[in-house]
Amino acid sequence: MIINHPILGPRDSQEFTYLGDASLIDRPDWQADNAADQFCDYLYLRDNPAGAHRELWFHEQGDRSWLVVTRNTVTHEILNVELARDVARARGRSK
Amino acid sequence: MSDVMVNAGSVAFQADGSTGARKGVQVNRLDGGLIKGGKPLSFTFDGKRFKGFEGDTLASALLANGVRLMGRSFKYHRPRGPLTSGSEEPNALVELRSGGRQEPNTRATVAELYDGLEANSQNCWPSLQHDFMAINDRFSNFLTAGFYYKTFMWPAAFWEKLYEPIIRKAAGLGSISFAADPDAYDKGFLHCDLLVIGAGPTGLMAALTAGRAGAQVIIADEDFLLGGRLNAETFGIGDLTGAAWVEQAQAELASMPNVRVMPRTTIIGAFDHGIYGAVERTADHVLAPEAGKPRQILWRIYSKRAMLAAGATERPIAFENNDRPGVMLAGAVRAYANRWAVTPDQTVAVFTNNDDGHRTAADLIAKGVKVTAVIDTRADAPAVEGAELFAGAQVIDTRGRLGLESVRLRLASGITRDVPCGALAVSGGWNPNVHLTCHQRGRPAWREDIAAFVPAGELPQNMAVAGAANGDFSTAAALRAGADGAVAALSELGIEAKAGELPEAEDAPINVTPFWYVKEGKGRAWLDQQNDVTVKDVKLAHQENFRSVEHLKRYTTLGMATDQGKTSNMGGLAIMAELAGKQIPEVGTTMFRPPYTPVSFGVMAGRSVGEEFRPTRKTPSHKWAEEQGAVFVEVGQWLRAQWFPKAGETHWRQSVDREVLQTRNSVGICDVTTLGKIDVQGKDAAEFLNKMYANAFAKLPVGKVRYGLMLREDGIAYDDGTAARFAEDHFVVTTTTANAVLVYRNMEFARQCLFPDMDVQLISTTEAWAQFAVAGPNARKLLQKVVDPEFDISNEAFPFMGCGEITVAGGCRARLFRISFSGELAYEIAVPTRYGDAMIRKLMEAGEEFGAVPYGTEALGVMRIEKGHAAGNELNGTTSALNLGMGRMVSKKKDCIGNTLSEREGMNQEDALKLVGFKPVNAADPVQAGAHLMNANGEVSAATDQGYITSAAYSPVLGCSIGIGFLKRGDSRKGEVIRAVNPLEGKEIQVEVVSAHFVDPEGERLRG
Known part of the structure; x- marks a missing residue:
């Protein structure tokens, strides 16, 4: 596969390591009333879609960016690539 | 012709x-x-x-x-x-x-x-x-x-002892020599605008068109000669013979610097996003590869566009005893005659259901070979010149033990006749080579007019198919498709190409009436000749209800041999369709998967064999350690000194015991460079480490080191190390050797994905610093000889858990940490890696007066077990901070990875496992790691299991074997005698539960 890195351009997927569902960005608030339940869902419950899937890839043999790659799990078509940090900020993870 | x-x-x-x-x-x-x-x-x-x-x-x-x-x-x-x-x-x-x-x-x-x-x-x-x-x-x-x-279903007990060995002996085809392959195999990467797969008329025309337009072109063909069927046929192109046209095309391609022509190169698979795998056989056609040159190369080709011009494969007709040597495909017989000037025999018969078979007869006759009969299943077969034609006839049997001698015909009139021939050229029509189009999600579609499957469905990204591979069988159609295909592919890339005027070539129509097998006869009619699958086997599969093509394949092994059924699948599924009363498209084809043809393991491995299988990482003191005769052990990719044998020592334990005792009595030195090191800088560095570690770091003063325990988000202990604060905004963190890469990855994940606006930067410096532990009562005295005098490292100025940036040996930059894994007065000293070799020599020289010893990983392990320090065996992916006796370290006042879920009820049971030490009641008994703990009395079973021993060693200080491990409520059971059992080896010893801190439990030595 080729992942079109937002900064570095097209790179072979061999340069990356894969983590999993991009929902791992949405780490719950440890002080929430039901924090334990939220963490349990966060850690153990994943969608397994046949189709578009947002997932985390780490450019380990490159610039060490974490990326959110939107990939069709059926065709391996890559629909979008974003810097995970931008995604995290957009999802309200700024301090 | x-x-x-x-x-x-x-x-x-x-x-x-x-x-x-x-x-x-x-x-x-x-x-x-x-x-x-x-x-x-x-x-x-x-x-x-x-x-x-x-x-x-x-x-x-x-x-x-x-x-x-x-x-x-x-x-x-x-x-x-x-x-x-x-x-x-x-x-x-x-x-x-x-x-x-x-x-x-x-x-x-x-x-x-x-x-x-x-x-x-x-x-x-x-x-x-x-x-x-x-x-x-x-x-x-x-x-x-x-x-x-x-x-072989029953009796079940026979399988392992009787059936399997017999089957294994009978299975397989060729043998290997078990001698090491002396040749090298390489891997390489190529990029192009257009990859042309196949160098027949279609591919050559495409490559010429694209090459003339200036595009970057790669054209690959599995054959050593370009030209495909043009080499096997007698028809020309324009005024030239096929071969002459190929030679001209090849010369033009060779003159273009933007075109790479790759004969002897098989495209083995179509992978994601226009990536193709290719095997180039660079030296299989010579006695041995040139010195330093590889036998084969595995290429990864990145293409913007690809054209599959892989041609077509002829299919046979099944009839009784159609497998005798001499029964061949008609196109092959023609290729042998025209390209290789060979006939399989001086008398040949032809059996066909289409016009193409007649070409074989004509070409053989022109070459002076006697054609004894042309048997055409079609009643309206075209006339033949120079041979007897049997229209509407079939071959119903053959004779000849080790080679064909004659064939028996059933004529249209119903009578039989024997025709002598040493070879029979059979043509059942041609199948487009659709294989690569199926490597993603393509599913071929049936085309009635040519009675064959053609590429359809979702082709690999940016692949187009042209020529015979697409069902366009004539040479004229192939040239046209190649040129037009190249123009279309390049226009998508914004490159303008011209198809130009194409030379004239044969444009014969396809005239085929499907005919898969001869129904007459009680004997075997072969479909898959490599796996010996017959028409009968397909009938049996149908009868036993294995009717889907995928079931048919697995039940009969049709198409499962090294040829992957290229000549047999079509016949098998056509017969299944007939038996099931279905149309061929309803039955469909089995999935084609890479590789297109068999690939050697050697080329898959490339250079990654033997010692080169993965990188070997050597510590900065490696050369020096070698000089000392150290015994090395692989730790991940690292080679570390395991122990340093001295003259007269005949057993490793002698060396290890000596290293431990000498360290505890005077001073020892160990290379600990392999521990991961991460430099953490930024205004929010302390806050960031607070998130990473279970224990608190925000208030760690500058110039101090603190032990840190990392959890996984599920609350299980993950890794441990130290964090040294060199400035308000600068920490140096260590990880275990095994987790150096993973911890860094996790920290980057937290930094970018969880806390994206913290002001913190990370970089791995594992290989930037050579680091040595200097441990033992004389450690300070030794270091004082090495550290430059302006730095006071007295106990008062540089106490336990202190750290600082210093210089050594007259100005060399260094870092000093007063931390101890051995439990002794100890330091770790780091210098830039390039000074590592000089540093170990300097330390050993300075230590000579104290009898300093180098120690290896074994002595390191003994000393940490004597101190009850957790390592990989204890941080084993199942244990929590509570189990490790560090439950109170997990801060409740702050958020960190893993703290919320570490509070789960199941991880905080009253009878939780606790890390404790074990001493044998009988001092001569060895404690074994992996042994399970059982109460002093009662049965030995999983239900009564009390825990297990994780690490064990002989302690030269205590003079007996000791262990540490996890015991239910272990912290409240000290003094109890229990059993350590090893049912695998039938061993059982009595052990006493003790503190895991066997040596200096008060920690006086390390503070001294």
């Missing part, structure tokens, strides 16, 4: 004149062809010496020498000869070469002949002509489809 071929100039054979001179003992050698004259090449088959010519394959050379028998089939050991002239060959599998270069299951039809080639038949004993296992053929009524599934 054949006269034109002979005049084709340098590529055609004509130089050394007379037929007689060429023939010699090559009794079936004809005139013409694309083989090169001159000195014949000498080769052996089963030890017998033969001669051939440059341009021959092993198969064509053997046929020229009158050898039709080349192999034995997989199951019944039936005698077989080549069916084809290409990579789709099911029968003529041989072992090439010998010793370390021996390669089994090689197709003789694509093995390029060279002087000195050594080939042997396989799957036969004692010889190809007299094969003992051919007895299987007599029992064929038992060895039908599903035989293994039905027969």
Whole structure:
């Protein structure tokens, strides 16, 4: 596969390591009333879609960016690539 | 037409004149062809010496020498000869070469002949002509489809001892020598605008069109000669013969710097996003690779666009005893005659259901071969000149034990007739080579007009198919499709190309009436000749309800051999369709998967073999340690000194005990460079580490080090290390050797994905610093001789858990940490890696007066067990901070990875495992890591399990074996005597539960 890195351009997927569902960005608030339940869902419950899937890839043999790659799990078509940090900020993870 | 071929100039054979001179003992050698004259090449088959010519394959050379028998089939050991002239060959599998270069299951039809080639038949004993296992053929009524599934089911106990060994002995085709392969295999990467797969008329025209437009082009073909079928046919292109046109095209391509022509290169798979795998056989056609050159190269080709121009494969017709050596595909017989100037026999018959088969008859007749009959299943077959035509007839049986002697016909009138022939050229029509179009999600579609599947569905990204591979079989259509396809592909890339005027070429229509198998006869009609699957087997599969094509394949093994059923799948599924009363498109095809043809393990491994399998990382003191005669151990990719034997020491324990005692009594030095090091800087560095570690870091003063425990988000202990604060905004963190890469990855994940606006930067500095532990009562005295005098490292100025940036040896930058894994007064000193070798020598020199010893990983392990320090055995992915006795370290006042879920009820049970130490009641008993703990009395069972021992060692300080491990409520059971059992080895000892801190439990030494 080729992942079109937002900064570095097209790179072979061999340069990356894969983590999993991009929902791992949405780490719950440890002080929430039901924090334990939220963490349990966060850690153990994943969608397994046949189709578009947002997932985390780490450019380990490159610039060490974490990326959110939107990939069709059926065709391996890559629909979008974003810097995970931008995604995290957009999802309200700024301090 | 054949006269034109002979005049084709340098590529055609004509130089050394007379037929007689060429023939010699090559009794079936004809005139013409694309083989090169001159000195014949000498080769052996089963030890017998033969001669051939440059341009021959092993198969064509053997046929020229009158050898039709080349192999034995997989199951019944039936005698077989080549069916084809290409990579789709099911029968003529041989072992090439010998010793370390021996390669089994090689197709003789694509093995390029060279002087000195050594080939042997396989799957036969004692010889190809007299094969003992051919007895299987007599029992064929038992060895039908599903035989293994039905027969070896019971008694179950027989499987392992009886059935499996017998089956394994009988299974497989060729053999390997077990000698190491002396040759190198390489891997490489290529990029292009257009990848053209196949160099027949379609591919060559596409490459010419794209090359002339200036595009970056790669054209690859599995054959050593470009041209595809143009080399096998007699029709010309424009004013030229096919071969001459190919030569012209090749010369033009060679003149273009933007075109890379790759013969002997098979595109083995179409992968995601326009990436193709290719195997280039750079030295299989010579006796041995040139020094320093690889035998094969595995290429990864990144293409913007690809054109599949892989041509088509002819399919046979099944009839009784259609597997005798001499029964071949008509297109192959034609290729042998036209390209290799060989006929499989002097008398040949043709059996066809289409016009293409008639070309074989015509070409053979033109070459002077006697064609004894043209048998056409169609009642309205076209006329034949020079041979007797049997229209509406079928071949119903054949004769000849080790080679074909005659065929029996059922004529249209109903009477039978025997026709003598040493070869039968069979054509059942042509199947487009759709394989690569299916490597993603493509599913071929049936085209009634050509009675074949063509590419359809979702093709691999940016792939187009052209020519015969797309069902356009004529040469004119191929040239047109190649040119137009290249123009279309390049226009998508914004490159303007022109198709130009195309030369004239034959444009014969496809005239085929589907005909899959002859229904007459009680014997076996072969579909898959390599796996010995017959029409009967397909019928049996249908009868037993294995009717989907995927079931049919697995039940009968149709198409599961090394040829992947290239010549047999179509027949099998057509018969299944007929039996099931379905149309062929309803039945569909099985999935084609990479590789297109077999690939050697050697080229997959490339250079990653033996010591080069993965990188070897050496510590900065490696050279020095080697000089000391150290014994090394692999730790991940690292080579670390395990112990340093001294003269007179005959057992490793002597060395390790000495290293431990000398360290505890005076001073020892150990290279600890392999521990991961991460530099953490930024205004929020302390806050960031608070998130990473279970314990708190925010208030760690500058100049201090703190032990840190990392959890996984599920609350399980993950890794431990130290964090040293060199400035308000600068920490240096260590990790375990094993987790250096993973911890860094996790920290980057937290930094970028969880806390994206923290002001913190991370970089791995594991390899930037050489680090040595200096431990023992004399550690400070030793270091004071090395550290520059302006730095006060007295106990007062540089207390336990202190750290600082210093200089050593007169100005060399260094870092000093007062931390201890051994429990002794100890430091770790780090210098830039390039000074690591100088540093170990300096330390050892300074330590000479104290009798300083270097110690290895074994002594390191003994000393940490004596101190009850957790390591990998304890941080084993199942244990929590509570289990490790560090439950109180997990801060409740802050958020960190893992703290919320570490509070789960199940991880905080009253009888939780706790880390404690174990001493044998009988001092002579060895404590074993992995032993399980049971109460003093009662049964030994999983239900009564009390825990397990994780680490054990002989403690030279205590004079007995000791262990640490996890025991239920262990912290409140000290003094209790329990049992450590090892049911695997039938061992059981009594141990006393003690504190894990065996040595200096108060920690006075390390503070001294």
